[in-house]
Amino acid sequence: MIEALRKLKGKSPYDFYASFTVQEEVGLRGASVAAHHIEPDFGINIDTTIAFDTPGARPHEMVTELGKGAGIKIMDSSTICDIRMVEFLKNTADKNKIKWQPEILPAGGTDTAGIQRNGKSGSIAGAISIPTRHIHQVIEMADKTDIQNCIDLLVNAVKTMDKHNWKSWN
Secondary structure, eight states, X not given: OHHHHHHHTTOOSSOOOOOOOOOGGGTSHHHHHHHHHHOOSEEEEEEEEEBOOSTTOOXXXXXXXXXXXXXXXXXXTTEEOOHHHHHHHHHHHHXXXXXXXXXXXXXXXXXXXXXXXXXXXXXXXXXXXEEEBTTXXXXXXXXXXXXXXXXXXXXXXXXXXXXXXXXOOO
């Protein structure tokens, strides 16, 4: 998020908040408080996700793979992302030739749920995820191009979010 903020240089045609939250692993506490205070219409969570692309892993276990691009979350065990946000992120990536891959995380959750549900009116929420092998271990591994794809996707999403037709999806 810091690199995306550097690229955006504080320029946004709408109110834009970047929240660095805490205690995601123990109940989405920071994201829930931020969402309740800010009351966002839209939310994009930034997080890591499982890249279980190791020898012996079955295809359905992989979630994402290193080097295949930014993860665009479809769902995890705590949220089903708003289809409009999923489509917006996919279209933004495609229009800007940003490599991406779908993310369906069967276990575990992210602050996306806190952003989506804990504002007073809810929000159209989704997530951009950095594929990470051996997540939550001292030998975590990520691909630099995946990280750059995540940064580029976030920057382009923020720049065009106000121009998107949020009333419908295809």
